[in-house]
Amino acid sequence: MKDHDAIKLFVGQIPRNLEESDLKPLFEEFGRIYELTVLKDRFTGMHKGCAFLTYCARDSALKAQSALHEQKTLPGMNRPIQVKPADSEGRGEDRKLFVGMLGKQQSEDDVRRLFEPFGQIEECTILRGPDGASKGGFWGAGGAPHGCRHPLHGSQTMPGASSSLVVKFADTDKERTLRRMHQMAGQLGIFNPMTIQFGAYGAYTQAIMQQQAALMAAAQGTCLNPMAAIAAAQMQQMAAFNVSGLVAAPLTPSSGTSTPPGISTAPVPSIAAPIGVNGFSPLPPQSNGQPASEPIYTNGIHPYPAQSPTVADPLQQAYAGMQHYAAAYPAAYAPISQAFPQQAPIIPQQQREGPEGCNLFIYHLPQEFGDAELTQMFLPFGNVISAKVFVDRATNQSKCFGFVSFDNPTSAQAAIQAMNGFQIGMKRLKVQLKRPKDANRPY
């Protein structure tokens, strides 16, 4: 039914409304199809926008690849179709050998002759330095099962080499990338846990911790009204803006004395609750006589004295401070207070996208941000039904962009207003509506 050397192809950039039956005609013109499967989500059955395609004949696959790959764009797609051997075809991995300790003057042909007895050689390249001199290694191919030493390994010492021949499986792309990252990480010290907390992004980490404290306050205080959630989120915003460098006041989480600019610098009372190791205070129990809203102020940001004789309700104070702050930074703050829904529990991620106008594309995320941090960051603006940071499949490293979906457009707009241009370190977040699938349709 199918040739033994048939190639399974991965097909990407397929509109989600096209099923196998729609795709078949497109691919059939290159040969008889053995199998065509649109990829679906295991749980939701959702069309993933890609497929696997196997032709009966290897040649058909090659023809389809060269005719279609990056050559044509299916209706409604922004990028051209992808047609290439599936990862499962194992190209490039498990079949490439590294050979070290070659003689400086050995050529590709010498090496080919050496390895010919072990099987057909696909490719053989000697790695050379800038001066053209051999660096003593080459990439070749030849059969030896994993876990087994190649018969040539250590078998002989080439003229001029300092030790015997080295033959092993070459690093995969992933291994190479990881190795490079480790080298870089070593220079930057970013794999040191201390610097994750207190290094380049330390201030931002603190802001996140404060946000979490604020969210805890909003979620746990059963007596809190929606305004508390707003105030909590706004407090966090202030903290984050401190971090951004837009605000001169130092952010000292444990000091409890930072104040946003433009806000009363009257003496701030010390925080009664014990300061946790993370720099924010645990919530005081409701029974200790504290007002329910007090936890909001335990983030180390306390814009107004709680005991001020002129204003009784701390929440009112918080809101006043928030408006005051919003007045100073209208572009960043104006729309939030209107658009704030009540905090809701995090919905488990099953649905990927919200309705049109509810899905955000976020760029310039810090490298260390994952789905959880992205969720945290956007939770203050509404029900986050999905938050996904895109990661490189080979390295598991963030690509520094992601998607956040809300259940309503108002939240999405509020998030854009507040977070677009939000400065983190040297970068500013870009937060905008995800491009609609149909690029022609204005929204």
Next chain:
DNA sequence: TACTATT
């Protein structure tokens, strides 16, 4: 660096 896929 730029818009979610590799059973």
